[in-house]
Amino acid sequence: MLKPHSDTDAQEERATGLKRFRQSLVVRIAFLLSLALLPIGLVAMGQSWRALNITNDNLQASIHARTSVLVEPERRALFTKLGTARTLADTLGAADLEIEECTAIMLRVLETSPRLAFAGLLEEGAVSRCNSMGRTFDFLPDPRSEELFANPEPYITFNPQGSASELPVMIVAYPTFDDGGGLKGFVTISFETEPLLQSDGSFDLDGDVALITFNKFGDTLSTFTPEGNIDNYLPNGLALEGFVNQGDTFFTATSQNGDTRLISVVPILPGEVYALGSWGRTALQRTTAPWFTISTLLFPFLMWLVGIVVAVTSLNRLVLRHIRDLGRRMRRFANFRDVESSERISDAPSEIQMINGTFESMADQLLRDEADLENAVFEREVLLKEVHHRVKNNLQLISSIINMQVRQVSSPEAVSALRQFQDRVTSLASVHRALYQEPSLTHIRFDVLLGDLVAQVDPSGTPGHQPVEITLDMDSVTLLPDQTSPLAMVTTEALSNALKYGGSGQDGVFRLHVTLKETQEADRTRVRLTIENSVDGTSGGDTRGGLGRRLILAFASQLNADLKESREGDRYALSVSFEYQPFTPE
Missing domain, CATH: 3.30.450.20 (PAS domain)
Structure with missing residues (x-):
């Protein structure tokens, strides 16, 4: 079942993405380049303002000159x-x-x-x-x-x-x-008086200029308008006498019609008569083109943007694309152990080519070292498997010798002792057989080995040679050899004692139940082996302290195991519980 995607996860993903964005090389280069371009940008901004001021001064001079020309007659x-x-x-x-x-x-x-x-x-x-x-x-x-x-x-x-x-x-x-x-x-x-401007075609009026002349007292002397009254082209509350003795004056104002006008005041006879020209936006548009103002204001930004684009493009072409390609090849080598050659590395800077050469040399060396290690491990595994196989053969040979000796012994006590010794040897042989049959020499499936040990149970060792009903309840448990051998010996001795001292239960059936469980206790894994057999009313476990019991205690001590015995009605149980030992290579 898929895990729901919570808001917290989304916030963490956004925070991680933002962190990666801030730490990316492109962002850092852009930031550093912006700092480097900041002084140049400030100088360019100052030059832009200066250019705009010069343009504004030229506009004023142009308007003043054109006003003076219009009132020259x-x-x-x-x-x-x-x-x-x-x-x-x-x-x-x-x-x-x-x-x-x-x-x-x-x-x-x-x-x-x-x-x-x-x-x-x-x-x-x-x-x-x-x-x-x-x-x-x-x-x-x-x-x-x-x-x-x-x-x-x-x-x-x-x-x-x-x-x-x-x-x-x-x-x-x-x-x-x-x-x-x-x-x-x-x-x-x-x-x-004559009209202020003669319609003889000698003036280019742009169709959007109004003129008025006035004396030093602010009295109107003459006017000219494209249409309508002169007041429609002048700002509200304009005091003409305020321009006397002021020289050339230029400002922008809103007329009574709501239009933005350029106002130019020039002296005709200084101190006596002055002329005021009210110019529309067409004068401004003809004096300075809009593209010039826009380009002047945007020049520092465009300079910064072009610098960033050039830097990022150069960085991507010269560095980042080669680094990404090198990273992809490294990931491919890490996942598949495949050294892929690059077709574009010849275009990379010499530093990246040197890093690429180092990576390819390192990859080749790693592949050779891994091949040598795999050969060494394979040879070691083959040798160890051969050792375990020969030990198993030798133990089986000893078991066969013991079997030959049993045929020559007539004493029942001697036969029983030799059979028990033969079972112990067979148990050890089973352990070594499992070791050389397992793919891994460091782990053994004990549940499989336990099934083999139970299969070797000889019902002839039971009192009266009665049949035994065996049931198994096992988890998949994998152990190290250091724990497998003692536990196998505990199992062998416990099964031998169960057959030797067990008996039919109240239902008249001799039962043997073997349980193997793996449990989690806190942060630890524990393994529990329980062998339970039925008993008659007069017998029990090995309470006489025989060799089998002493061996069980010794092997349990090797496992640092907890050994428990219990008797409930016609059931006797022996339980061994120990902590799973993980594999730690030396």
Whole structure:
């Protein structure tokens, strides 16, 4: 019946498998190689991060450059108008002109610049008497203009409906001062705005860029979007004035539409006007290919993986497959004593070839030594069997001589003594016959020998020569020769006494029962031989201390056996129990 496979056995198998896996040469080589590659991997990781940072810097520079290129027309226009306003401011500040002279200058400026909608001097109180319109203008009060008169500085803004031209105009204002440093006012130039990007095909917009220009106060000057409002392309809560005086700025943000955008802020006129470009993911994809980022990040891992694969493949090809083949041949030699040659050993490294040569030489030597030992053992067994055979023949010869002597003796007592001596000799001859007939010279099947000894029982030795009913109950018991001979002699003497002193039982039948049992007591094996015979009411065992009894005691002493006698009714039993002696070669 198969033994059930328990959870404990499964856990032990998993633990054993895990231990073997950890102790395998491939795992150890992979671990050591990983340690060896760790510094190189760290250096490669650092280089990868550096490459990614360089790529990110290149991306920023590329986005900044493309944003600057897109707003370059706007920058040139503003730079030109700001230069015109600065020139007029210097002219008006250096000369004390009348209103008519000032107006004539403004008209000439208007004539030379077709896009100009208005040119004039804005005095404190938002009044312009000198302008290209030739009349006085009262502009609406503006908190921003009042602040500028308090702190005069250049100013650029956008007005969707100019007060003079009533057109969407860009306004450029520049302060002018008299010789004493007093503020005369602001030279103001307004010009019609044009779309931020011209659709003349000169720009590749990728279809995913939005632009906005703003002044130093965060006011929007111009915008461009592929579609919809500019706010859809900007992050929530973006404060444009925060980018003033910051130089080039680059960051990634989420727009109000939920799209991830690349934000680039570049100055158009530093300190005055700035441009913000909102770029979609297509800009990132065109600037740096995804395979480059992936390969850069995976390079250290791929380097480690390639190193492990190369090492394991080389280890398997150069070492492990030859070791496995050598191990298989060793197991075959251990199980079948067959030295199998290897066809692939010529490809193995010289060290493994040397080990293979040592194994083959050792195997050949072992086979020769085993053959010599087998021959020696065979010769010894033949010699011992011949010795036992000759001893058996000599004992049988002695038994025949005793038998011849019995025929010449007339005294019944002498005949009985010679018969008993003949039985003892025959018993010893049976032991030696069993020794040379057994395949092994170190073990004897005593149950077989016991059957032969019982078969030799001569009923003529019983009182009145009455027939004997013999029964056997025997286990298969194998003993050493050192225990077989004494036990055989005990059996012979016990059977002789049973026939000599036994008799018919209450049922009138002479019975003889022989039992041989092998039992386990703790961790020891014991053998028990019991010979039981029937007795009549007046006889018993050998209570007179005859030679047979003394021989039984002597041979039992050689076995270190426990000898017990018992009498129950018409049954007398002799029991011999001793410990089985295992074979221990000297």
